[in-house]
Amino acid sequence: MDLGNALVVFLNFVFVPGLAYGAQLALGALGVTLVFGVLRFSNFAHGDTMAFGTMVTIFATWWLQGMGVSFGPLPTALIALPFGIAVTAAVVLATDRGVYRFYRRVRAAPVIFLIVSAGVMFVMNALVRFFIGVEDIAFADGGRFVVSAREWRELTGMQEGLAIRTTQALTLGVAIVAVALLFWFLNRTRTGKSMRAYADNEDLALLSGINPERVVAVTWIITAALATTAGVLYGLDKSFKAFTYFQLLLPIFAAAVVGGLGNPLGAIAGGFVIAFSEVAVTYAWRRVAAYALPEGWAPEGLMQLLSTDYKFAVSFAILIVVLLFKPTGLFKGKST
Amino acid sequence: MKKLLLASAAMALAGAASAQEVKIGVLLGFTGPLEALAPNMAAGAELAIAEVTAAGGILGGTKVTAVRGDSTCVDAAAATTAAERLVTSDRVAAIMGADCSGVTRAVLQNVARPNGILMISPSATSPALTTEESDGLFFRTSPSDARQGVVMAEIIKSRGLDTVAVTYVNNDYGKGLADSFQAAFEAVGGKVTLNAAHEDQKADYSAEVGALAAAGGQALVVAGYVGSGTNIVRNALDTGAFDLFVFPDGMVSQELEDRLGPDINGSFGQNPASAGEGAAKYHEMAKAAGYDGTSPFSAEAYDAAALIMFAMQAANSTDAKVFKDKVLDVANAPGEKILPGELARGLEILKAGGEIDYQGATDVELVNGREAAGSYREIEFRDGKLVVVGYR
Numbered sequence: 001m002d003l004g005n006a007l008v009v010f011l012n013f014v015f016v017p018g019l020a021y022g023a024q025l026a027l028g029a030l031g032v033t034l035v036f037g038v039l040r041f042s043n044f045a046h047g048d049t050m051a052f053g054t055m056v057t058i059f060a061t062w063w064l065q066g067m068g069v070s071f072g073p074l075p076t077a078l079i080a081l082p083f084g085i086a087v088t089a090a091v092v093l094a095t096d097r098g099v100y101r102f103y104r105r106v107r108a109a110p111v112i113f114l115i116v117s118a119g120v121m122f123v124m125n126a127l128v129r130f131f132i133g134v135e136d137i138a139f140a141d142g143g144r145f146v147v148s149a150r151e152w153r154e155l156t157g158m159q160e161g162l163a164i165r166t167t168q169a170l171t172l173g174v175a176i177v178a179v180a181l182l183f184w185f186l187n188r189t190r191t192g193k194s195m196r197a198y199a200d201n202e203d204l205a206l207l208s209g210i211n212p213e214r215v216v217a218v219t220w221i222i223t224a225a226l227a228t229t230a231g232v233l234y235g236l237d238k239s240f241k242a243f244t245y246f247q248l249l250l251p252i253f254a255a256a257v258v259g260g261l262g263n264p265l266g267a268i269a270g271g272f273v274i275a276f277s278e279v280a281v282t283y284a285w286r287r288v289a290a291y292a293l294p295e296g297w298a299p300e301g302l303m304q305l306l307s308t309d310y311k312f313a314v315s316f317a318i319l320i321v322v323l324l325f326k327p328t329g330l331f332k333g334k335s336t
Numbered sequence: 337m338k339k340l341l342l343a344s345a346a347m348a349l350a351g352a353a354s355a356q357e358v359k360i361g362v363l364l365g366f367t368g369p370l371e372a373l374a375p376n377m378a379a380g381a382e383l384a385i386a387e388v389t390a391a392g393g394i395l396g397g398t399k400v401t402a403v404r405g406d407s408t409c410v411d412a413a414a415a416t417t418a419a420e421r422l423v424t425s426d427r428v429a430a431i432m433g434a435d436c437s438g439v440t441r442a443v444l445q446n447v448a449r450p451n452g453i454l455m456i457s458p459s460a461t462s463p464a465l466t467t468e469e470s471d472g473l474f475f476r477t478s479p480s481d482a483r484q485g486v487v488m489a490e491i492i493k494s495r496g497l498d499t500v501a502v503t504y505v506n507n508d509y510g511k512g513l514a515d516s517f518q519a520a521f522e523a524v525g526g527k528v529t530l531n532a533a534h535e536d537q538k539a540d541y542s543a544e545v546g547a548l549a550a551a552g553g554q555a556l557v558v559a560g561y562v563g564s565g566t567n568i569v570r571n572a573l574d575t576g577a578f579d580l581f582v583f584p585d586g587m588v589s590q591e592l593e594d595r596l597g598p599d600i601n602g603s604f605g606q607n608p609a610s611a612g613e614g615a616a617k618y619h620e621m622a623k624a625a626g627y628d629g630t631s632p633f634s635a636e637a638y639d640a641a642a643l644i645m646f647a648m649q650a651a652n653s654t655d656a657k658v659f660k661d662k663v664l665d666v667a668n669a670p671g672e673k674i675l676p677g678e679l680a681r682g683l684e685i686l687k688a689g690g691e692i693d694y695q696g697a698t699d700v701e702l703v704n705g706r707e708a709a710g711s712y713r714e715i716e717f718r719d720g721k722l723v724v725v726g727y728r
Contacts, residue, residue, distance in 0.1 A: 012575055013545070013546035013549060013550075013575060013577075014546060017542030017546070017571075017575075021540045129367075134372055135372045135591070136563050136595070138595055145574075148576075149575060149576025153576075163574050163576060165574055238540070239567060241537070241563055243537050247538060275540075279542050282546075283543060283547060283550070284530075284546065284550035284551060285550070286550045286551075287550045302547070302551055303550075304547060308532050308533065308534065308547050309506060309532070309533045311535070311538075311544075
């Protein structure tokens, strides 16, 4: 029996990856949920907005690297991030001007907004492919590991290694800061409160003299910031490829819906629920069990609940169960 | 309005001229998982077509042109639509494509067979396509993965490894390769600890790597595409799950070296390629034309397009029902050997009633009545570089 090694295996293959992936999903889901809450539609273009923001950030990173700027052990992309956010915010605001505003004026049904956002998604998608190409781009620099599997083994003398990548630590750190800022903004500032009021009851908010265009603009800017941050963190942790961001849309929506659409707290919880269920349900627990159980009890089989083929199915099973039994999500969101 | 009229007049003229023109569809996944490879494949096919047209065309002066279509690699419905457009609207005489095994099968059954259009795929390698019903309209210049599975098992065994874990991309290609490999590896006394699928282009592979690590093994076989495959390898390295990897054809590429090079020293693999002078010659021609000829399946695409045109010339017809019977004749012995860059000579021999044995860039030799026999090169990473260590 060796609980120490069992714990390390668990941390290395389940907890740490799940935590980082969950934080990335949570940031993405926050953007989706915000647009849903305030503007009242499901923004399909969110995944590609993330790709767009990441692309701008990558260009800025290259430029900075060309100038010889670096951020020590942290990736240069962090310095480039504000620039990426600014450009993405401008593009998203322009899209709102050119596209969404018209539909808001005619008070289009949410489903029309949804279709429109799918159109925006395709345009964004094409733009990204056009500007940066379709290949995988690794733009992380600086130190790769906080602690690598080999270092861990040498340091502790344990049989199993624990690896924590810089990008994983960074993802969690930045996500916490971003969420804290968002909540402070929504709950403490005047603009944030007006946003919540607008989301709560549009007519009442208008009667109280809240400027709707301003609320909409601020929402888009925050959404752009969240999308870019999530996209860059994700790209740093894995790699940038236009196609994967499009794919990311599914788990992000699953996370937002599970948590309760329109509820920021729910989006965060949803992100972690989806991430951990994907990793934990399909994880083969044999090695953990082999360490944790007394000698001779080690299992023959893999101790895998579901094959990894069904990873997607897990998040969607959760999604369906939640929609059936608690349509407003784990935290109270909107059911429409 | 004037412009529009002019344009339509020009179109009408072009239509009249097309009596002396035959079109070949280039149906590849310009978007989707293979979008990184498709441009170099299309360039290969178009190079062959340009070479023939520059030499005066086929059938005594018929120009050959290429029309591109997007197979998307993964979406069978989209690929079928694209192929249908090529056939009914562009009126292509044959299709160079499709690329991925799944969409190739869909296009063959839904478009090629009903319309009597011949297709030669440069890169569909699923074993299922060997026996797929085709009315003699389907060929491929890439070998079946049944063969690659055997080669890979031999290579792994020859390196003294007995247990491996396998992760394959969840489609016709990955599944076909993984299964044929497992059968071949177990036949030579090896053991596959886990044979698990991964979805291509997924957000995150922590779960897959976790399961593979739990199953264990001396090496990890990554039967996938280079984009996602690289991420899996990276993840496995980072978590310390595996440090030795085996790369089949979808993974062997410059990109793999660029992104992982020094971290995967000692890892090895194989991809269809031949040592012949045809390959070297093709790489030079590609360089001169401004694209990367060493990119996977680019040479196969060149050969596929060349075979189509030779078959047309040999049959003296652009009707697939007629020239489909000539593909094997021009691809295999007997006859004069033809290398890349010598397409004009081959056409002349055929015109004079002679026979050719097209070698091309990949030493073309079609077996089972439709597919390349397949010679593979064994590669290894040494000092962060991809090195060729032999051919099998």
